[in-house]
Amino acid sequence: MKHIKKFEGFWNKHTDRIEYEYLRMDIIENGNMKLSLTDEGKEKVKEDGINYENFIDYFDDIRANSEYVYWESIGDAGLAMSDAPCITDGYYFDDDGIFTDEKHDDSEIFWYPDYVVKDFTEELYKKGYVIFETNKPKTKEEIEKRRFKNDTKKYNL
Numbered sequence: 001m002k003h004i005k006k007f008e009g010f011w012n013k014h015t016d017r018i019e020y021e022y023l024r025m026d027i028i029e030n031g032n033m034k035l036s037l038t039d040e041g042k043e044k045v046k047e048d049g050i051n052y053e054n055f056i057d058y059f060d061d062i063r064a065n066s067e068y069v070y071w072e073s074i075g076d077a078g079l080a081m082s083d084a085p086c087i088t089d090g091y092y093f094d095d096d097g098i099f100t101d102e103k104h105d106d107s108e109i110f111w112y113p114d115y116v117v118k119d120f121t122e123e124l125y126k127k128g129y130v131i132f133e134t135n136k137p138k139t140k141e142e143i144e145k146r147r148f149k150n151d152t153k154k155y156n157l
Contacts, residue, residue, distance in 0.1 A: 003084070011037060018066065019038060020038075020061045020062050020065070021038065021040050021041070021061050022037065022038055022044055022058040022059075023035055023036065023037065023038065023041055023043035023059065024037075024038055024056055025068070030134075031134040031136065032058075032110070032131050032132065032133050032134050032143075033087065033110040033131070033132040033133075033134065034129050034130075034131055034132075035124060035128075035129060035130050035131075036123040036128060036129040037125075037128055038126060039046055041058060042128075044057075044058065045125055047073040050121045050124065050125050051073055051119070051121050051122075052119065055070065055085075055115060055121050056070060056072075057071075061115060064154045066089075067089055067090055067091075067092070068087055068088070068089050069087065069088045069089075069091065070086075071083070071085065071086050071087070071088065072085055072110055073086075074109070077091070077099055078099055079091075079099075079109060080111075080132070080156070082111075082115075083115065084111045084112055084113065085111065085112045085115060085120055085132075086109055086111040086112070086132070087109075087110040087111075087132055088107070088108070088109050088134065089107060089108045089109075089110070090104040090106055090107025090108060091107055091118075092104075092124075093106070093108075094119035107136040108134055108135060108136055109134070110133065110134055110135075110144050110148070111132060111133055111135070112130070112131075112132050112133075112140065113133055120132075124128075
């Protein structure tokens, strides 16, 4: 069954965590995202290394099974004039091919603010985790609402 589990993500309603084959995503108390390598992710890093170019391979099953999208540059997503790597939630391509969050009141952008002086993939490898900051700091009530949203997605309600 392991070959099936690695493609299934799950949210833990008590910790606001989603885990896939290579990465675990935690929404921490202030609303920022903590990305950590799973055991399988650590093994893949030993075999293939990790950098900006191949990070998408680590993120691929998250992208395929959720609304999260990794962008090597937030500018490529058309969301800012910056080259910071980012992860979006709630954004999508509309019928005209425009990347938007129209009709989504809970979309978010998580970005890596130290991109000019640090490589987030190197930090992920060395520390085992990296923090992407949210564009919307969260209160405890907003985080609880997000947990409810993720639980409903989990059960397709």
